[in-house]
Amino acid sequence: MKNIEVAGKTFGxxxxxxxxxxxxxxxEKIMMDAAERIKKIAERLHLPLIFKSSFMKDNRSSVEYYQGPGLEKGLRLLEKIKTTFDMPVLSDVHYLSQVKPAAEVLDVIQIPAYLCMQTSLVTEAAKTGKPVNIKHGQFIAPENMIKPVQKVEHYGNKNIILTERGYTFGYNDLIVDPRSFYELNRIGYPVVFDITHCIRRYGIPSADPAGGTRQYLGPIARAGVAAGIDGIFVEAHPKACDALCDAASQLDIDQLEEFLKPLIEIHYTEKKYRK
Known part of the structure; x- marks a missing residue:
């Protein structure tokens, strides 16, 4: 498994x-509060941190749902968070035109799961030289994630993260198969588990309490760490029930520290036996 460099720090x-x-x-007030609190938690737990938030959500199920502030305003705020709190920032891109301005601010460029096989988008991100987080599309087998990885490597970029977020199973459900972590690890880059997206109930508005199954967050996260992941991706909000997107699946920041503690213990045990 390769370690990667993000903003001068090693992640792996x-x-x-x-x-x-x-x-x-x-x-801004919500975002600055979230960034400050999350950083303090990460420091107390000695967890390397990348701050994540989307400047644009282009896969909302209704044009009436909040999509974010957009590229320019969103990047300005991410840059302020990055500078104020001295931590790397990550956001996702959806169009070729977003990649270059995003690379001027972001420390990690994320390719959304739905777009992981879009060659032009993936290669444009690769050409920036920035670390690229490729989310596993819920429509392809995990071993096939070698294909977008090779597109990034083709341009000499070896700073790659692979993020699992579940596989389509039936209608409106994403199921996490532990075999996926094994297959993604074989590709040779850090593997991250996105736990908050895999508990979304698609087809139900994210503000509806039925739009997420938070009761599964702990068991699924612990199982993923035991299966050999390297990082946890969790969306967290100062008041999750009032979040403008994914309110039913985000974690309240005041619950974050206790949520992470057992994951750290499990990871410590797992890595002792990792082959």
Whole structure:
């Protein structure tokens, strides 16, 4: 498994690392509060942290749902968070035109799961030289994630993260198959488990309490760490029930620290026996 460099720091199998933040960028006060609190938690737990929030959510199920502040305003706020709290930031891109301006601010460029096989988008991100987080599309087998990885490697970029978020099973359900972590690890880059997206109930508005199954967050996260992941991706909000996106699946920040503690213990045990 290769370690990667993000903003001059090493991320990989030695320590469990955390990708965390509100699902989508909201008003500045909420975002600054979230960033400050998440950083303090990560420092107390000695977790390397990448702050995540989307400047744009382009896969909302209705045009009436909040999509974020957009590229320019969103990047300005992410840059302020990055500078104020001295931590790397991550956001996702959906169009070729977003990649270059995003690379001027972001420390990690994320390719959404739905777009992981879009060659032009993946290669444009690769050409920036920035680390690229490729989310596993819920429509392809995990071993086939070698294909977008090779597209990034083709341009000499070896700073790659692979993120699992579940596989389509039946209608409106994503199921996490532990075999996926094995297959993704074989590709040779840090593997992250996105736990908050895999508990979404698609087809149900994310503000509806039935739109997420938070009761499964702990068991699924613990199982994923035991299966050999390197990082946890969890969307967290100062008041999750009022979040403008994925309110039913985000974690309240005041629950985050206790949620992460057993994952750190399990990771410590797992890495002793990792082959």
């Amino acid at each position: 199998e030695k320590e469990l690392f955390l990708i965390c933040g509100p699902c989508v960028i909201e008003e």
